[in-house]
C-alpha cells in the first residue's frame with residue numbers, strides 16, 4: 001500500500017495560488033477564517049485520515065457491509081469518522097452559525113472531503129448525504145421540520161439520505177410511483193419502494209431521515225407531479241422518544257466497489273403506517289431535490305478525482321521502486337551489462353504517470369474553481385454578478401461530475417497498467433481503486449444523462465449566455481498566458497479550440513432548430529468529452545501561468561520542481577489530450593447517422 005494518497009502542497013497551490021481562496025475571507029460571511037485557520041483544518045484532516053481512514057481502506061473492501069434480517073452493519077471505523085465530522089462541524093458546515101453551522105466556504109469543504117475520500121472513499125458519503133439532506137430541510141422545509149430534524153442531523157445522531165430511485169425509475173424520475181396520501185392532520189401516508197439508497201441504514205444512526213420523492217394522490221403525471229417528503233425511519237414523539245415509522249430495510253446491495261458504503265433497499269408503508277412530512281409546496285419536489293442533486297454531482301466529481309489521485313500516488317511510488325529492464329541507449333540497443341533500471345525511467349511508463357497526473361490535477365483544479373463559484377454566488381448581492389455565477393455553476397456542474405468520473409477511470413486503468421501483473425492482483429490497491437471509481441459515472445445521473453444535460457440544456461440556456469460567460473473566462477486566461485513566451489503556443493491552441501467549439505455547436509444546433517432533437521443529442525457524450533477536454537486544458541493553462549510566474553519571481557514555497565512539473569504537465573496535456581478533440585470534432589461534424597433507431601433493427 002502506498003504511503004501517500006494525496007499531495008497537500010498541490011491542494012494548497014490550487015486553493016491559494018490558482019483560485020485565491022483567501023479572497024473569500026474578505027466577505028463578512030467568511031471573515032472568521034484566514035489562511036492559517038484553513039491550513040490548520042487541512043493538516044488536522046490529513047492527520048485524522050492518515051491514522052483513522054487510510055489504514056482501513058482495504059479492510060472495508062475485504063469485509064463489506066452486511067445485511068441480516070433488516071439490520072445493516074458497517075465497519076466500526078465509520079463511527080470514528082462520523083464522530084470526527086460532528087466534532088469539527090463537517091456536517092452542514094456551510095450553515096449559518098445560528099443554525100448550527102460553521103459557515104465554511106464550499107472550497108474548503110471540497111478540500112477537506114478530497115483528503116477524506118482519497119484516504120478512504122467508503123466513508124465520506126455517510127456525512128455528505130446527511131449534510132445535503134439537512135440542507136434541503138433548511139432551504140425548503142418549515143421551521144418545525146428544521147427544529148425536529150436538523151439539530152440531530154448536525155449532531156451526527158440522525159443520518160440523512162436522498163431517496164429518489166425506484167426499481168422502474170432511475171434516470172427518468174418522471175416514472176416514480178411511490179405514493180403520498182394526505183391525512184387529516186396534514187401529514188401523508190407513504191407507500192412504495194426505493195432502491196440503491198446510499199447510507200440508508202446502519203448501526204451508527206439512531207434514526208434515518210429519508211428525503212423522499214413521492215406522488216400525492218391525484219398529482220399530475222411526470223415530473224410536475226412529484227413532491228418532496230421527510231420520511232424518518234423512526235417518528236419523533238413529543239416526549240423525545242422514537243416510534244418505528246414502517247420504513248423497512250429490505251436489503252443491502254452487494255457491489256463491485258465501495259463495499260464499505262451501504263446501498264440499501266427501502267420498503268415504505270408495508271403495514272400502512274409510514275408517515276411522511278411534506279417539504280415546501282406540493283408538486284415542487286423535483287425542483288427542490290435539484291439543490292441536493294447538484295451538490296451531490298460536485299461531490300461525486302470530487303470523489304472520482306480523489307480516488308484517481310490516490311491511485312496516481314500508488315502507481316508513482318511503485319514505478320519509483322520497481323526495477324525492470326534497461327534503459328534504451330542512444331545506439332538503440334539495450335545494454336544488458338548495465339543493471340536494471342526502475343520502470344519510472346521508461347518513456348512509456350512516464351507517459352502513463354503523466355497522464356494520471358494531468359487528469360487528476362486538472363480535474364481537481366476544476367472542482368476547486370466550482371467551489372469558489374458556489375461560495376461567491378452565496379455571498380454576492382443579488383444582481384448581474386450573482387446571476388452570472390449561477391449560470392457558470394449550472395454549465396460547469398455536469399462537466400465537473402463527468403470528467404473526473406470518466407477520465408478518472410482512464411487514469412486508474414492506466415495506473416493499474418503501471419503496476420503490470422501486480423496491478424491485477426489483490427495484494428495491491430490499484431484494483432480496488434479501479435472498482436471503487438466505477439460507480440461515479442453511474443450515480444447522480446449517468447454520463448449519458450449528464451451529457452444530454454450539458455448539450456441539451458446548459459449550453460443552450462438563456463440563448464447560450466452561460467457558454468458566453470465561460471468563453472469570456474477562458475479568454476481572460478488566454479490573455480494572461482500570452483504574456484509568457486513559453487505559454488503562448490498553448491494559449492493559441494486554446495484560442496483555436498474555442499473557435500472549433502463554436503463551429504461544432506453551430507452544426508449541432510442546426511438539428512435542434514429543425515426540431516430534430518434526437519439527432520441533436522445523438523452524440524451528446526462525444527460533445528461532453530470534447531468540451532470537458534477543452535475545459536481541463538483551460539484549467540491547466542491557469543495552473544501553468546501561476547507556476548511560471550512563481551518560477552520567474554523565485555517565490556516557490558513548494559520547491560522549484562513542483563512548479564516546473566506544473567508547466568511540464570500542462571504541456572503534456574496539450575500534446576497528448578487536447579488533440580483528441582480533433583477526432584471528436586470529426587465525429588460530431590459527420591453527417592452519417594448510425595445510432596438512431598430505424599424501422600430495421602441493426603443491433604442483432
Ligand SMILES: Cc1cc2nc3c(=O)[nH]c(=O)nc-3n(C[C@H](O)[C@H](O)[C@H](O)COP(=O)(O)OP(=O)(O)OC[C@H]3O[C@@H](n4cnc5c(N)ncnc54)[C@H](O)[C@@H]3O)c2cc1C
Pocket residue numbers: 161162163164165169170171172195196197198199255263439442443444445446447448449
Ligand atoms: C451504488 C449506488 C448508489 C446509489 N445511491 C443512490 C441514492 O443514494 N439515492 C438514489 O435515489 N439513487 C441512488 N442510486 C441510483 C442511481 O442514481 C441510478 O442507478 C442511476 O441514476 C441510473 O439509474 P438506473 O440504474 O435505473 O439505470 P437506467 O436509468 O435504467 O439507465 C441504464 C442506461 O440507460 C441510459 N439511459 C437511461 N435513460 C436514458 C435516456 N433517456 N437517454 C439516453 N440514455 C438513457 C443510462 O445512461 C444508462 O447507461 C445509486 C445507485 C448505485 C448503483
